[in-house]
Amino acid sequence: MPLLVVETLPDAESKIATTIIPAMASAVPHVLETIARFLPSHDALAAFLHALPRDLLTPSMQALSALVELALVPTLALDFEVPLAFELHGRLSRDVCALIQATLPLAPRVHVRYxxxxxxxxxxxxxxxxxxxxxxxxxxxxxxxxxxxxxxxxxxxxxxxxxxxxxxxxxxxxxxxxxxxxxxxxxxxxxxxxxxxxxxxxxxxxxxxxxxxxxxxxxxxxxxxxxxxxxxxxxxxxxxxxxxxxxxxxxxxxxxxxxxxxxxxxxKYGVSHLPPQLVHLEWDKYAAPSSFPPTLPRTMARALLEAAQLRSLGCAQLTSAIDRDMLRPALSRLTHASIFAPQQNIPRLLRGLPHLRHLERLDLKRNELTTTQLEAFVRLLRDLPHLRHLNLAENSLEMTDLQHIFAAHLPLATLNVAYHPCAWNQFVHLVPTLVDAMRTMTRVNVFSQWWRHEHHVAILNALATAYGDGAFYVSSHRGSASIDAKTQSVIASLGLGRQWQKPQCALLF
The missing domain is CATH 3.80.10.10 (Ribonuclease Inhibitor)
Incomplete structure (x- = not known):
């Protein structure tokens, strides 16, 4: 009889969601500890720990299990990733630090972002x-x-x-x-x-x-x-x-x-040369128009062509040159672009986007797309076959804009439309379309700084009505003070919490 049976199920991103079925595993707690180090994702590790009885866990694994449970509480600024790493985004706690110290046999990495x-x-x-x-x-x-x-x-x-x-x-x-x-x-x-x-x-x-x-x-x-x-x-x-x-x-x-x-x-005017091995570049990404040249300096354009390994670019002036033929070799190599487009440059952005054929991640945070431009933009996204991650946070997305994005059924893994101005009583009507869109995604962020507990309750009830086969769960946008303990209890009572036995899309708000 085997000591362990491991069942793997594909999730929405064609990665692996791992469920552990313990059988005679009490003799091999250190084997379980070794397995924990090699699980392929954040969700797989959480599901693995959730499935195991506590008496099968080494002290290090018990501490890790406690930390994973803490990380699920939105009021505690603790995140974990695999390979095992802890990110601390809030004031250091002696108890949390002691738990992390207990996991040292698992060789964790600790990032203190606070x-x-x-x-x-x-x-x-x-x-x-x-x-x-x-x-x-x-x-x-x-x-x-x-x-x-x-x-x-x-x-x-x-x-x-x-x-x-x-x-x-x-x-x-x-x-x-x-x-x-x-x-x-x-x-x-x-x-x-x-x-x-x-x-x-x-x-x-x-x-x-x-x-x-x-x-x-x-x-x-x-x-x-x-x-x-x-x-x-x-x-x-x-x-x-x-x-x-x-x-x-x-x-x-x-x-x-x-x-x-x-x-x-x-x-202020960039650099005249970039090293050929440079992979990621950000230059005055969100600078005010008065503080940088209105167009991409010629020396900076030549420098971009020198960086043969450049795959990620964020540049405030990029839209002034995104449709230039001379930049096409550099732009066509990008897998991640972060673009801040002044209103007058958005037409150039729409002309230049189709040339970013290898783009996997697009960040258009803090832009001001009009409804007409947004519709044209969504149509263009279908010409980017590798695009999996789209960030439209801090845009002025009204109800009709969000409806258009959700209904487009874009082949995305993650979508971020946080900090939108859509009122809660309008957003309630978008819930069925949103739930349908989440069936093929792993994470959607719809956080609004204007929503409070009573607004969340109304939206949560609409989500529970449209819940269907449980393809998603509700969690907190990092830093969202409005997701309080009362809201968390509503999420639990409506059955909208995490289900570890199945792949689910995370809905953040």
Whole structure:
């Protein structure tokens, strides 16, 4: 008799949804632990843990099971992915950190996306997460921070053997980063492969120190991704040798694969060269029209052609050149495009889209498509045979627009129409069309910041009426404070929660 029987069922994305049927498995808890490491998806791991009795689980697996249950609660900012990784988006909790520490035999990766700025948070990192930490976010807030805390943070991060991502984000719009704090954090830079720096004002002394440290990091072989946002380096690109060297280092890097530059004075007009191995580029993706050139600079267009491996591009000026023949070789290689189109450039966007033949993911967040343009846009999407992920969040999508999108039955896996202005009493009438559309999808986000508990209840009742064979379940859009405990109890009472025994589309709102 076999120790385990594993049944696999194809889900809507032709991946694998795994259900474990235990049989005489009490003798092999460590085999179960090994299997957990190799399950193919987030849902498969959750279903696997859900199916196993607790007495078959090792202590590490019990902690993992508890964390997975916590991750399902929308008020706790904890996510998990496979290969096993935990993402912390909220204030660090001692209990959660201790559970993560108990899973260390499973070799998890821990990403702290919540911006830590107090010594107590750093102490939790040091005590529980040091051996698994791969990403940390630091916020040097406007609250005064003593220098001892800077040294303690530096020493803690240097002691994390797997740390590879360092994010430094602004805590206040007028925050001036203390030079001593900056030096303490920059001493960690040679240890990381991914660096993100956002929005601090730098002193005149710090400008040179920061640029010099960044130049040395770009020239090192471990630099994989760089993101700079809202940074005034205060260097003259024409007159400063350091500025010239920094711009040149991007084009000559032999390792850089991802580059994101948004509102950085030194790169206002882009770069003249991009490394051939670059895969992902974002340049002034959502910048205000007054802060960037209205059209794509010719030097930047030539640089795009140099990046032979470029597959992901986000660029505010892209729509000014998307229908140009000279850019067609670069655009035809893209699998992911993030486009911000001013109203006057949307006709060019519609002309250029058919040339993005290999596109798998399209992000049109914060655009202003009119109803007529949206109808033409939806028709064009059928000419993109590989498109599986569409993001139309923060567009002014009214009821008729949403109806048109849902009724189009596009062959998508994920659809995001969050932050739309459609009123709840209008959205209720869209529910049957939405439920029908979700039969072929894995995730749909319809979050509206205007809906409250009583609105959710009305929509949930309409969803329950159209539930049918249970092809979807209802969950929370991350950061949605309006999905409270009362709404969660309504979801449970209507039977709209997750069913682990079957593939389902996640409906987020």
């Amino acid at each position: 911006a830590i700025y107090e010594r107590c948070d750093v102490e939790l990192l040091e005590k529980y997460l040091c051996d698994a930490l791969v990403e940390v976010t630091i916020k040097c807030s406007w609250h005064p921070m003593v220098l001892d805390d800077a040294f303690f943070m530096r020493d803690t991060l240097l002691a994390c053997p797997r740390l590879e991502r360092l994010r430094i984000v602004r805590g206040h719009s007028s925050a001036l980063l203390d030079p001593l704090w900056l030096n303490a954090l920059l001493s960690v830079l040679p240890r990381v492969r991914h660096f993100h720096f956002r929005g601090y004002r730098l002193t005149s002394v710090s400008h040179t120190e920061f640029a010099s440290a960044l130049l040395a990091w770009l020239e090192a072989p471990q630099s994989l991704s760089l993101a700079l946002r809202d940074v005034a380096l205060g260097l003259d690109r024409q007159a400063s040798p350091l500025a010239t060297a920094l711009v040149a280092a991007i084009g000559t890097s032999t390792s850089l694969q991802s580059l994101r530059l948004r509102d950085v004075d030194l790169f």
